Amino acid sequence: MATVVGPSIGVALAHATAEPSFESGYAAGDGARLFFVRAGEGPLMLFLHGHPDNALLYESQLREFGRDHLAVAPNLHGYTPSNAPEAVEAYAMPRLLGDVHGLLDHFGMERCTLVGNDWGGYVAWVFASAYPTRVERLIILNAPHPAVFLRKVRTNPAQIKASPYEREYNTAAGPYPVWYNYYRADPIKVPASIEEAAAI
Structure with missing residues (x-):
């Protein structure tokens, strides 16, 4: 472990x-x-x-x-x-x-x-x-409430800009700290842009 x-x-x-x-x-x-x-x-x-x-x-x-x-x-x-x-x-x-x-x-x-x-x-x-x-x-x-956060990361450029660390956790190559798994398992993925959010 x-x-x-x-x-x-x-x-x-x-x-x-x-x-x-x-x-x-x-x-x-x-x-x-x-x-x-x-x-x-x-x-x-x-x-x-x-x-x-x-x-x-x-x-x-x-x-x-x-x-x-x-x-x-x-x-x-x-x-x-x-x-x-x-x-x-x-x-x-x-x-x-x-x-x-x-x-x-x-x-x-x-x-x-x-x-x-x-x-x-x-x-x-x-x-x-x-x-x-x-x-x-x-x-x-x-x-934040998960539904509010999901809406913001799909529609608000300021929120997308404020959340790049979550993208890094999701795409990190191992080995990484086990707590990254909280983000990697989370169904709410932060897009890199409004355009990327629209394609989700």
Whole structure:
């Protein structure tokens, strides 16, 4: 399995999980074993990070919301110590949605307040749209709705110009970092121009 984050993240995770109010563990996702940090008891709040972050992005929120919720932040596919499958298909949206189902099931919860930032926000948008009965509340940080993003990358030159890094991730020759697979598996491909978008 490939890794995405270095030893300093491991030290930070060890520090966070050593805090008396935090616990850590693993849950079965869809084709990946997911590391998580948790705090508190009560209704589930599930926090999904983006790149280059991990569960520690939400350390303060876990502490705060753990007062009256079961606050849980996993490391998504590809972010150690969670598994990092090499195959692009392992990062396709159905698998990522399966991870969210796996986390809900692991904690014995039918519903949650789902919080997502960046790539985790994208996953949260899609999960809430596909499985509304499993989401009590949806909180999105720094992530446009996928339909809005798709429209913008097909019709807005400024958005196309602002997103060349996504094209680079999609066309990169291996070996590349395993987290590129989030972009490589994403069905929304950023065109190089309005003309290219029209041909899609």
